[in-house]
Amino acid sequence: MSTELVIQKQDTETHRCTLPGESWNVVSKFIDSGLFVNFRRALKRYTMISKHHPYTRIYAPSLNRLKQEEKLHLIEHYGLIHPLSMFSLYFDIYLCIFLIFHFLTSPAIYALTTNDDQNYIMLPVNVTYAVTMIIMFRTGVYNEKDNTVSLKPRDIAISYIKSYFFLDLSSFLPQILRLIPLWKRIPDQILLIISPFLITSRYIRYFWCLKTFNLIRLYFGFSSFVFKAFRLTITIIMMIVLGVYILYALVLSEEHYKFNRFLKHSEITMKLLMNVGYGRIIVISHRILGPILSSTFLFIGFIFHVTVLVEVNSIWVRFFGVENKQTMVYESISAYTKYKALPVSVRDRIYLYLEFKYHGHFYKESVLTKATAGFLRREILLASTKNYLENVSIFRNIPNHLLRKLRVNLSTEIFLPGDVIIKAGSRGKSMYLIIVGTVSVTSEKDVEICQLTDGSYFGAAALTLNIARIVNVIAVTPCELFKLERSKFRSILKNHPQIYSEIENNIAENVLLALRTDNLDTKAIY
Structure with missing residues (x-):
């Protein structure tokens, strides 16, 4: 995990970066001269x-x-x-x-x-x-x-x-x-x-x-129900067209036929596939081949019917499934915000939270928690928190078995752009590790110091020191963070006073150095 300062600008729709340096525009650094520079960059x-x-x-x-x-x-x-x-x-x-x-x-x-x-x-x-x-x-x-x-x-x-x-x-x-x-x-x-x-x-x-x-559905935001119904319709048409051509090609006795002959043949083929008619294919005179092909396509039609019924049932289940419940949640939020006369911005922030958390796949976390055993929940936490605490500098001397206990006690929180995660002057009770997202670190006078991204951490001083925060930390983009509370940290290390004392002294030295020199680097974020 990187704890170095991010000195490049990262402007977003909700945050105007005030850090010195050029904007993080990678393309402009590679295409900076020659003809049609702007066109080449856009391309x-x-x-x-x-x-x-x-x-x-x-x-x-x-x-x-x-x-x-x-x-x-x-x-x-x-x-x-x-x-x-x-x-x-x-x-x-x-x-x-x-x-x-x-x-x-x-x-x-x-x-x-x-x-x-x-x-x-x-x-x-x-x-x-x-x-x-x-x-x-x-x-x-x-x-x-x-x-x-x-x-x-x-x-x-x-x-x-x-x-x-x-x-x-x-x-x-x-x-x-x-x-x-x-x-x-x-x-x-x-x-x-x-x-x-x-x-x-x-x-x-x-x-x-x-x-x-499915890619088109995700891009344009079509519902899963509409998507599956459309896909089924196109598939049915495709199967019929392909069946008409295959059977027509198998029974050709000359290079091609007249248009009305082709239409008549298509009609009989569709009857066979839809299981609504039976008869010898009109262009076949062979006594054996004709009945064989007719029977074969009747069987294919039966399989086709069963497949369509299964797909229709799947659409029906999908309609009353999880994604439809997600739509109902969105509609409920919209109705509630209108009833309470809440601003549209509040509704949009709720939608943003749901979209960021679930990524379009709605699920009930409480149901999953109840359905899994305790040891499985611990395994899930250990897998999801792998390599986060191990690379934090103050934890490098902690034995692996204690790190595992710390990882199991991590919880997740989500913050939206503009949310204040840490406020200068407040008393801290936990530290945070960034899973996904970007945060801005500012002084008490709102001067931007740096930006932290995936894998960084902040607020570690609260694990051992009961002092006021010396910086603000504000979400720049939607962020998902791991949170480690002071009470859980102390509980895990209460039987290891030497390790706890070493971490406490390390944090205290960094904070005192920052306050004495007025140099708010990443170590001072502790």
Whole structure:
């Protein structure tokens, strides 16, 4: 944990930093000369991690973490695109919309047009796939499961090759193969078998679209209920369209059919999938193949119905689940603030608190506490407080078994921008360790001394000395802090007077030195 002064400015919407030095604008330090400087800076910021990306608040929940990620990106991987950038977000949204439109229209295009017409019609699709492949090899990888980001070219290449590279590449094959002379010598019947497999394989990309739907939901703030209903509707339509094309391609006896024949075939296929009709496919004259295909698609239709019912039930449960309860909480807060005629700013601060604490996933902490055994709660605390106390200078000589006891007795508190955590002149009873967030340290005359971020600590003097605070500590951004109370600290060390005395003397010397020299550095924050 760093306890050094943060001398770079960090301006926020609620705090104007008065510290000397330049603002913490990382991009301006890397792009400071040449033509179109402002345009190049704006373009570069567009490809860097952004606080507006839905996953950024999980990966980099604090301003300090965000700035460190920007710096690392510019120094080590300047030419790459960050996966949590606005460019990556907007491109994913565009590609998702484009692919959905392509998936819904391509079956009719391939079934009803000639090869020459397809070369012109599919040109925008091929260009989009080519651009996508280039961008994918230049964009970092975000692992949502592990909450990690990798901007190493090797990791990017391996991740893309393992996922959708060959599927994206296969989208070019039908057009590329038509340009090869040998391709023209292959019998039409073989081509009619190969092409549908190449075309339908790209529909595996639809699973990527489902993930992007969730990203779009988080970015625009759509409710989970609306999102799942929309996703189910699109999936149903996609399954029907794909089923029509697959069955149509399997039973082709010539290169393509007339439009009215295709519509009639689509009608019969939909009846089979929806289990509302049964009959031989109209373009099949084979006595065995026709009934087999009809029976197969009836079975697929049955599975399709069961899947839809399960998904509808999931939406129903979701509607009455935790996220809907979160919506009810928000609505209750809004109604209460209106009833009490409270200012809108108060309501917004309550929303900010809930958003910062739960990150969009509402849960009842009291229920979780009651549901877990005592030893599990201790394990959770030990895991969440790892490496916080160990790096505090005054605790470096404390044995590990005592540090574990201190960690178990830490509690968490959340402060919003502008909240006074410590007030100069007040009597302190606890110290704080910053989990996430930025605080401003000021003198009694409100002169800003420094800013502290993730991993820093303050207020340690209150653990052993009953004296007035000599600085103010104010939240600059939403902050989550660990709190260690004096009573718990003394209780743990009451059987270890030598260790307690050593810590007490260390703190007293630092405070006396600060008061005597009027030098309010980080040690004086004790």
